[in-house]
Amino acid sequence: xxxxxxxxxxxxxxxxxxxxxxxxxxxxxxxxxxxxxxxxxxxxxxxxxxxxxxxxxxxxxxxxxxxxxxxxxxxxxxx
Numbered sequence: 170x171x172x173x174x175x176x177x178x179x180x181x182x183x184x185x186x187x188x189x190x191x192x193x194x195x196x197x198x199x200x201x202x203x204x205x206x207x208x209x210x211x212x213x214x215x216x217x218x219x220x221x222x223x224x225x226x227x228x229x230x231x232x233x234x235x236x237x238x239x240x241x242x243x244x245x246x247x248x
Contacts, residue, residue: 182241188233193230200226 178186200222 173203177245178238178241179245182237185214186237186241189230189234193226193234196230197223206239 202218206223
């Protein structure tokens with residue numbers, strides 16, 4: 170999806186969605202690295218933490234982005 174196709178969003182709303190996308194990419198990269206390096210021989214293996222770090226960050230930020238776009242379009246249609 171291109172933001173050029175979303176004519177109903179203002180510049181500030183597009184900027185907010187872009188910033189959330191950039192933070193999401195950085196958080197996902199951090200989650201992948203932390204989940205890959207999280208296990209060591211002397212540590213207790215925590216599979217729930219690893220799932221929350223990698224796929225959890227992707228799912229969270231995708232849901233946040235979809236929710237933001239839905240809310241912004243709903244809010245702009247109310248005007």
